[in-house]
Amino acid sequence: MVSQWSRVLFILALAGTMMVLERQAPGGDTPPADPGAPFADKARQYFTAKELARGRAYARGRYLLYGVRTALTLGFFGLLALSPLSATIRDFSVSVAGGRVWLTIGVFGLVLACLYHLVTFPVSLYGGFIREHTFGLSRQTFGAWAWDYTKGALINAVILLPLLMLLYSCIRWDSIRWYLPVWVVVILVGSLLAELSPILLDPLFHTFRPVQDAGLVQRLRALTDRAGVSVGPILEIDASRKTTKTNAYFTGLGRSRRIVLFDTLITTSTPEEVELVVAHELGHWRRHHIWKGMAISAVSSLAALWLIARLLYAAAESGRFGFVHPADPVSLPLLLLLFLALTAVTTPIQMAISRAFEREADLESLRLSDNPKAFIASEVALARSNLSDVDPPRVIVWLLYTHPPILERIAMAEAFQSAQGQ
Numbered sequence: 390m391v392s393q394w395s396r397v398l399f400i401l402a403l404a405g406t407m408m409v410l411e412r413q414a415p416g417g418d419t420p421p422a423d424p425g426a427p428f429a430d431k432a433r434q435y436f437t438a439k440e441l442a443r444g445r446a447y448a449r450g451r452y453l454l455y456g457v458r459t460a461l462t463l464g465f466f467g468l469l470a471l472s473p474l475s476a477t478i479r480d481f482s483v484s485v486a487g488g489r490v491w492l493t494i495g496v497f498g499l500v501l502a503c504l505y506h507l508v509t510f511p512v513s514l515y516g517g518f519i520r521e522h523t524f525g526l527s528r529q530t531f532g533a534w535a536w537d538y539t540k541g542a543l544i545n546a547v548i549l550l551p552l553l554m555l556l557y558s559c560i561r562w563d564s565i566r567w568y569l570p571v572w573v574v575v576i577l578v579g580s581l582l583a584e585l586s587p588i589l590l591d592p593l594f595h596t597f598r599p600v601q602d603a604g605l606v607q608r609l610r611a612l613t614d615r616a617g618v619s620v621g622p623i624l625e626i627d628a629s630r631k632t633t634k635t636n637a638y639f640t641g642l643g644r645s646r647r648i649v650l651f652d653t654l655i656t657t658s659t660p661e662e663v664e665l666v667v668a669h670e671l672g673h674w675r676r677h678h679i680w681k682g683m684a685i686s687a688v689s690s691l692a693a694l695w696l697i698a699r700l701l702y703a704a705a706e707s708g709r710f711g712f713v714h715p716a717d718p719v720s721l722p723l724l725l726l727l728f729l730a731l732t733a734v735t736t737p738i739q740m741a742i743s744r745a746f747e748r749e750a751d752l753e754s755l756r757l758s759d760n761p762k763a764f765i766a767s768e769v770a771l772a773r774s775n776l777s778d779v780d781p782p783r784v785i786v787w788l789l790y791t792h793p794p795i796l797e798r799i800a801m802a803e804a805f806q807s808a809q810g811q
């Protein structure tokens with residue numbers, strides 16, 4: 390049994406970490422350039438009333454959809470974990486697998502995945518396709534969208550089902566200490582995917598090619614030299630086939646690391662604005678965010694797996710969930726429910742860490758480019774093309790925002806600018 394105290398301590402430790410991070414984050418306590426001006430006035434300085442209303446309408450619907458999806462997911466696994474339905478799926482899986490223990494859990498996982506997709510498909514269709522068209526953001530036909538959706542589900546199945554079989558063979562090996570080998574596998578697979586997905590998986594959804602504009606490439610290479618970061622290829626993807634949104638990201642470890650720009654970003658931005666976006670990505674590298682992120686997830690996944698192993702064992706002992714040994718496939722919905730609940734509880738911490746990293750990258754990009762005007766222009770352009778909620782409710786930022794809200798980012802650039810002027 391896990392004592393009540395160890396659970397409370399775990400949550401408190403995570404909450405404490407989050408508060409420290411929020412305080413230490415550079416720019417975290419940077420006041421807006423003019424602290425007297427409320428954010429609403431600042432918003433109107435950069436955006437029209439129509440832009441603000443549209444961004445708000447788009448984003449707030451997304452918050453609602455996020456809530457609906459979370460409730461559906463928790464409800465789905467909760468229902469399975471607490472009803473005899475899980476035992477029915479287990480019996481079906483045993484007969485399909487012909488009594489082969491290792492295959493039974495594979496079949497069970499596949500049935501669960503199909504049911505889950507069935508339950509959440511309407512939300513995916515509405516949020517990912519219908520709504521994107523309503524707001525004029527998507528350029529995909531229904532067929533193209535459905536094909537992307539199918540590919541995503543198939544890739545997940547190919548990666549996750551063997552891992553699931555491995556997980557349950559570890560639980561069969563030791564009903565408590567299974568979390569140790571599973572933790573090692575999670576880290577290995579995570580690193581392998583980070584290294585390989587830019588080369589193997591991403592091309593399944595987009596076409597990549599080197600950035601074509603020679604002047605822009607020269608400019609960006611000069612920037613990477615100045616930053617002292619060796620970058621692999623600088624690529625553009627044909628995002629415009631699917632969306633009007635703009636974005637850029639860095640990806641990969643070691644040899645596969647690269648900067649990827651949406652072609653929509655290149656065609657709608659000035660070279661100075663693209664430079665700022667790339668400077669932000671370089672900021673992530675200079676601050677070693679990939680490695681830090683991996684270290685954080687290594688520690689937190691060990692803690693999470695340990696806790697789940699303990700709780701699952703206690704659930705089996707209690708006999709209240711339809712299984713008496715954690716290796717019984719019937720335990721899978723409860724295992725996933727525990728994982729989801731833990732993720733939900735720790736999401737604010739993950740988001741706070743992510744926002745701290747993003748603030749650091751923003752600050753690095755300002756130092757690298759020394760061009761706060763272009764920084765603000767690129768933030769405004771990103772917000773317009775992506776229909777951002779520039780000043781979302783605090784609680785939503787806390788729960789969902791991987792990046793600081795746009796007005797906060799602009800305020801940081803303004804503070805940088807006025808510090809320069811002094």
Ligand SMILES: [Zn+2]
Nearest residue numbers: 669673747750
């Ligand atoms: Zn970033």
